Amino acid sequence: MQTKPALDELFERRLTFPDFAPQERLARLVGLDDHKDRLSKILGLLVNPAGLEAWAQKHHPDAKGLLKHVLRRPPLVILAGDVGSGKTELAETIGDAVARQQKIEITLFPLSLANRGQGRVGEMTQLLSAAFDYAVEAALKLKGSNGRARGAVILLVDEADALAQSRESAQMHHEDRAGVNAFIRGIDRFATEQLPGAVIMCTNRLGALDPAVKRRAAEILAFERPNDVQRHAVLHSALHALGFNAKQIDELVTATGKKKGNHGFTFSDLTQRLLPAIVLDAYPSRSVTATRATEIALQMQPTPPFEENKS
Ligand SMILES: Nc1ncnc2c1ncn2[C@@H]1O[C@H](COP(=O)(O)OP(=O)(O)OP(=O)(O)O)[C@@H](O)[C@H]1O
Ligand SMILES: [Mg+2]
Numbered sequence: 001m002q003t004k005p006a007l008d009e010l011f012e013r014r015l016t017f018p019d020f021a022p023q024e025r026l027a028r029l030v031g032l033d034d035h036k037d038r039l040s041k042i043l044g045l046l047v048n049p050a051g052l053e054a055w056a057q058k059h060h061p062d063a064k065g066l067l068k069h070v071l072r073r074p075p076l077v078i079l080a081g082d083v084g085s086g087k088t089e090l091a092e093t094i095g096d097a098v099a100r101q102q103k104i105e106i107t108l109f110p111l112s113l114a115n116r117g118q119g120r121v122g123e124m125t126q127l128l129s130a131a132f133d134y135a136v137e138a139a140l141k142l143k144g145s146n147g148r149a150r151g152a153v154i155l156l157v158d159e160a161d162a163l164a165q166s167r168e169s170a171q172m173h174h175e176d177r178a179g180v181n182a183f184i185r186g187i188d189r190f191a192t193e194q195l196p197g198a199v200i201m202c203t204n205r206l207g208a209l210d211p212a213v214k215r216r217a218a219e220i221l222a223f224e225r226p227n228d229v230q231r232h233a234v235l236h237s238a239l240h241a242l243g244f245n246a247k248q249i250d251e252l253v254t255a256t257g258k259k260k261g262n263h264g265f266t267f268s269d270l271t272q273r274l275l276p277a278i279v280l281d282a283y284p285s286r287s288v289t290a291t292r293a294t295e296i297a298l299q300m301q302p303t304p305p306f307e308e309n310k311s
Contacts, residue, residue, distance in 0.1 A: 004126070004130045004133070005126075005127065005130050007134050010111065010127065010130055010131060010134065011109045011110060011111060011131075011134070013110060014107055014108065014109055014110070015092065015095070015107070015108040015110070016105060016106070016107050016108075017095040017096040017098070017099035017100075017105065017106045017107075017108070018096050018099045018100050018105075019096060022092065022093040022095070022096040023093075023096045023097075023100075025089060025092070025093045026090070026093035026094065026096055026097060029086050029089055029090060029093075030226070030230050030233040030234050030237075030267070031226060031227075031229070031230035031233065032086055032090060035079075035090060035221050035223075036090065036094065036097065038219060038221065039077060039079075039090065039094050039200075039219075039221065040094055040097045040098050040101060042073075042077055042198070042218055042219055043077070043094065043095070043098045043154065043198050043200075044098050044101055044102055045070065045071065046073075046075045046152075046196075046197065046198040046218075047098060047102060047104065047106065047149060047152030047196045047197065047198065048102045048104065048148060048149060048152070048196070049071050049194075050146070050148040051102065052067060052070060052071060053067065072191075073218035074187055074188075074190075074191050074216040074217065074218055075187065075190040075191055075195070075197065075198045075199055075218070076187050076190075076198070076199045076200075076201065076213075076216050076217045076218060077198065077199070077200050077201070077217060077218055077219050077220075077221065078200075078201050078202075078203065078206070078209070078213075078214070078217045078219070078220045078221070079091055079200060079201070079202045079203075079221050079223060080202070080203050080204070080205075080206035080209070080220055080221070080222055080223065081204070081206065081222050081223030081224055082204070082223055082224055082225055082266060082305055082306060083204060083266055083268070083303055083305070083306050084266035084267050084268025084269060084272075084303060085223035085224060085225065085226075085266060085267055085268075086223060086267055087158075087202040087223050088158055088202055091110075091156050091158065091200045091202055092108065092110060092156065094200075095107075095108050095154050098152075102152075104149060104150065104151050104152060105151040105152075106151065106152045106153070106154060107138060107151070107152075107153050107154070108153075108154045108156060109131065109134065109135050109138070109153065109154070109155045109156065110156040110158060111127065111128075111131045111155070111156060111157055111158065112158040112159045113127070113128075113157060113158065113159050113160050113161070113162050113163070114158070114159035122178065124162055124178075124179035124182075125178040125179045125181075125182045128157070128179055128182040128183050128186060129182045129185075129186070131155060131157070131186070132155070132182070132185070132186030132189060132190075135153050135155040135186075135190075135197060135199075136186075136189055136190065136193065136195060136197075138153045138197075139152065139153040139190070139193075139195035139196055139197035140193070140195065142196050142197075143194075143195060143196055144196070149196030150196075151196065152196040152197050152198075153195070153196065153197035153198075154197065154198055154199075154200060155186075155197065155198075155199045155200070156199075156200045156201075156202070157183070157199060157200070157201045157202070158201075158202045159202065159203075160183075160201045160202060160203045161203050161204055161205045162179060163179060163180050163183055163201070163203070163209065163210060163213060164203060164205040164208035164209045164210060180210045180212070180213060183213060184212055184213065184216065186199070187199060187213075187216050188216075201213075201217075204306040205306070206220065206222070225263060225264050225265070225266050225267075225305075226264075226265070226266070226267050226270070228253055228257060230267075231253050231256050231257065231264075231265065231270060232249065232250070232253045234267065234270045234271065235249055235252050235253060235256075235270065236249050238271075238275050239252070239275075239293070242287075242288050244290050244293075245290075248290035248293075248294075251290070251294050252290075252293060252294055252297055255294050255297035255298050256269070256270065256274065256297050256302075262301065262302050263302060263304070263305050264302055265297075265300075265302045266302060266303050268303070269300070269302050269303055273300065274296065274297055274300060277296050277300065278292070278293045278296055281296055
């Protein structure tokens with residue numbers, strides 16, 4: 001049996017909130033206000049149930065029975081959907097908003113399962129069990145005696161497609177099944193111990209997600225490609241300082257939209273491919289022009305959507 005991975009090996013980049021960098025990253029996310037709002041409320045209650053009790057005391061003093069339904073929701077939120085749509089970015093930074101609202105310190109334990117599950121036998125199971133061990137241990141230390149925690153923990157299980165099963169084979173690999181079971185056990189530990197903490201899971205494959213995992217989600221938030229208004233917001237905020245006028249930005253919005261044969265640009269196509277390409281095209285000797293920017297956009301192929309049935 002392999003040895004349990006060390007804390008620093010498993011979570012190379014633990015983040016503590018509140019902090020300026022994640023606050024800025026969160027603020028830069030466009031068109032996700034509703035998701036931000038829902039996610040921060042759910043996480044806020046999971047890390048600080050006393051908040052809801054205080055609210056009820058004020059507005060509905062006899063509503064104890066109703067509160068139970070809200071407070072007993074499993075401590076899991078799933079962010080699911082298209083590639084490059086802000087799932088990881090939101091998951092990594094939302095803790096900042098929650099920490100500020102609840103006035104407590106929150107630590108994020110980020111674990112990515114990318115390319116895991118095809119590795120050594122039992123690797124994913126072992127990783128997940130170890131990740132939950134560390135997160136539970138940290139959360140136990142923060143549990144308050146009066147229902148108000150001293151701090152809280154968010155465990156992020158990113159790129160969790162390995163926890164889904166392919167559509168064609170209802171039968172999962174034995175190894176993958178063991179990984180799913182380790183995940184479910186972890187969630188249940190968080191829930192039964194009523195720890196100040198929550199688990200966020202990101203996946204491209206909602207359709208293929210294990211039903212037992214899905215059932216445990218307090219909420220499933222869907223992520224899609226940006227519409228015209230959202231693409232406009234990203235492009236405008238980046239390009240108006242270069243002197244692009246409204247018509248020129250609208251042209252780019254159209255050039256990056258859905259067309260025959262493609263699905264339109266993802267958020268990450270805009271921020272990580274198109275905008276850098278526009279800048280590098282002009283660098284080092286020319287200025288950026290709107291005409292060139294549109295040409296570049298029209299030549300660029302958006303990332304194909306994630307296909308559920310390709311495993
Ligand atoms: N809503 C958004 N507003 C602004 N920029 C965004 C948004 N969503 C994504 N981006 C940009 O795209 C980059 C990639 O986003 P992110 O890593 O969160 O995608 P993802 O949904 O996790 O994709 P994948 O499924 O491929 O992991 C971000 O760093 C950011 O620059
Ligand atoms: Mg991601």
